[in-house]
Ligand code: ATP
């Protein structure tokens with residue numbers, strides 16, 4: 001393609017709302033334009049990148065035995081009512097009515113639709129397994145759409161759904177999808193980690209996220225350098241204390257109820273009483289479908305709501321911001337709550353994080369306004385009924401599998417695989433008959449990949465101050481030939497010859513034939529992120545060479561005009577395979 005024919009409007013200025021590099025570079029590089037919060041138009045270069053990601057995904061899904069379908073984005077509410085999610089989904093689900101006043105939604109995901117499709121046509125064990133996927137636009141009315149394509153409201157997702165006869169068969173499908181995902185992200189040339197994840201609202205029992213490592217990632221991941229256990233901090237298991245709760249840490253101090261007027265946060269209380277945050281016990285009250293719970297955690301730790309939820313075996317937990325327990329008058333005081341001197345008769349379950357066992361001579365809420373206890377000790381002043389692993393893992397925390405120290409990363413979730421079991425098939429009656437004529441619900445898995453998010457994640461991982469550094473497999477064009485001097489016929493002749501032979505060799509190449517100063521061509525090429533630049537200038541021409549620049553490494557070399565096309569075509573061929581995470585480390 002000649003640059004002069006490309007619709008490629010690059011910009012000098014970053015958009016005002018750009019928070020992260022991929023957002024800025026996609027807009028400045030002429031890839032995307034914003035139409036509404038979290039809603040973007042994709043320009044020609046972006047479409048090329050998207051197609052490449054989609055092709056890699058489709059090839060690997062097909063190779064793993066899945067088949068592509070295309071489901072409607074406008075979905076009848078009826079299906080969602082069957083699964084119960086019409087009520088559960090909340091405001092992220094975009095709902096509307098047609099002219100007959102029938103309820104519809106724009107699909108944020110497609111479990112309901114696929115179940116209704118499969119149950120209609122699959123009745124026998126002989127027809128299983130079935131594994132169907134689509135690459136389709138989704139809409140989620142995200143509370144905070146941000147960072148360009150990273151968290152859009154409208155975005156492209158690959159979603160796959162598998163149906164098997166039993167857990168064992170479904171487990172094998174899950175493993176096959178897991179392997180396909182590894183191949184997909186390796187072929188994209190991304191440095192990623194599969195991590196154990198919480199199963200979240202979608203439900204199910206087994207789940208992995210695929211995280212692209214990047215400083216700007218929203219997700220926090222810990223990984224153990226010794227045993228390799230890697231998990232989202234939402235899930236990461238910590239080494240449990242084996243200490244006998246009866247032998248808990250004992251301090252010297254005697255306890256006292258002291259005045260702490262207006263001191264409600266851990267920070268305030270610690271500085272007011274001149275103690276460290278880790279000496280203050282944090283008590284957090286939650287409502288849940290299993291009743292009211294007081295969670296206790298050391299003041300310097302962060303409570304993990306996902307772990308709390310799983311300890312309680314609750315569907316939901318929600319911060320209880322008031323201390324009211326009905327009209328009878330007994331109440332707790334936010335900011336001054338604690339497990340010592342809890343009013344009797346309150347229906348509260350108290351659960352503590354394991355690390356609370358190690359606390360001695362500590363401070364906790366006084367269960368009266370403007371009061372705290374100091375010098376509190378376990379055993380003497382309070383008995384811990386239950387302790388669990390309840391906190392968010394941090395750098396250097398002990399790995400739950402082997403006890404070595406965790407290392408902390410930030411990541412971008414580009415893919416997610418779930419073992420769903422019968423969560424959807426049972427309520428929606430998606431069943432089959434076995435050899436003996438018995439009816440069973442099908443056992444499902446679901447597997448998502450954020451296509452447009454991969455585009456952003458690849459840039460977060462591969463950019464510098466000048467622009468994008470596309471991994472070859474995702475680049476919109478693999479090579480740019482920069483002709484510096486379009487009035488020089490000899491130079492243009494060579495540039496065109498190199499461009500033609502690259503095209504003949506199957507390389508995707510742009511010839512920058514614009515009447516633009518060399519500086520402008522360099523800037524644009526760096527910004528857009530072509531993996532290779534071949535620069536033809538007057539000086540090189542005299543010596544019979546072109547300068548070649550590898551955008552990723554920044555390496556430059558002079559290559560003769562005769563061999564440069566073959567040389568670059570070979571590099572491109574190698575680059576197309578992607579780089580494995582291992583090689584990338
Ligand atoms: P997140 O925790 O980031 O909201 P999710 O758990 O809601 O993600 P899934 O429902 O598993 O995501 O969707 C599958 C994939 O779709 C995700 O792994 C992610 O790559 C992508 N995705 C999800 N939400 C968005 C979004 N708002 N914008 C772009 N991509 C998204």
Ligand code: MG
Nearest residue numbers: 092140142151
């Ligand atoms: Mg989400």
